[in-house]
Amino acid sequence: MIEAMDIVKTFRSGKKKVPVLSRVSFALEKGQTLTIAGKSGSGKTTLLNCLGGLEKPDSGRIRCFGVDVTALSGKSQALFQREKVGFVFQYGNLLSYLTVSENISFPLVLNRFSSRKKEMRIKGLLEELELTGLSRAMPHELSGGQAQRVAFARAIAHVPALLLADEPTASLDTATGRNLIRLMVRMGRENGVTIIASTHDNEIIRHSDRTIWLTDGKITG
């Protein structure tokens, strides 16, 4: 189960304090899918970053599968992120000096998958995400949509317990986006992965168990 309780986050801009999340609370059962919707600047990315421990809320608690994410630091935080979480960042974040295959294998190496398992997993993901033929390409040789799919493959490669996806279909055409959503939903069902995705994509909203709407950092629906 994932529980966010009264999450407050404020950024400083010069001397001004900018409230970004105001007492955000929700609970989600293992294996459920939650969509975070809301206008640009409403706090979606910040909330996802807090959930994965990339950002610390000013106050409030986040518990993921019994772990208090807000209290993690150092090695325990790194282990939690490496084993339990898959991140799809809003802006690609592929490692520019690694090929497509090497990028996807990154979490598999960290989580000590055998070479055989690694190869099979990469091959399967490349096929499912229509990236076959690009395994040796470098990130700068990819289109935006291809890079987004590689980032998605990397996030789900080790089958994380929690997938945090920040607008995962934003640079994809409708058909490719649907394909990715199908894969995400299927992976969630088959492996009991809890999925939290921010999006403007109605197709993702339709496929999720719940949607929360953020307006200026507050849940408004």
Ligand SMILES: Nc1ncnc2c1ncn2[C@@H]1O[C@H](COP(=O)(O)OP(=O)(O)OP(=O)(O)O)[C@@H](O)[C@H]1O
């Ligand atoms: N590191 C930061 N320092 C200062 N302000 C920030 C920082 N990160 C985000 N903000 C501010 O917090 C607010 C929420 O940003 P966030 O990225 O969470 O929005 P978002 O809902 O993901 O928007 P988008 O749909 O455009 O991706 C914005 O007003 C943004 O300017």
Ligand SMILES: [Mg+2]
């Ligand atoms: Mg964002």
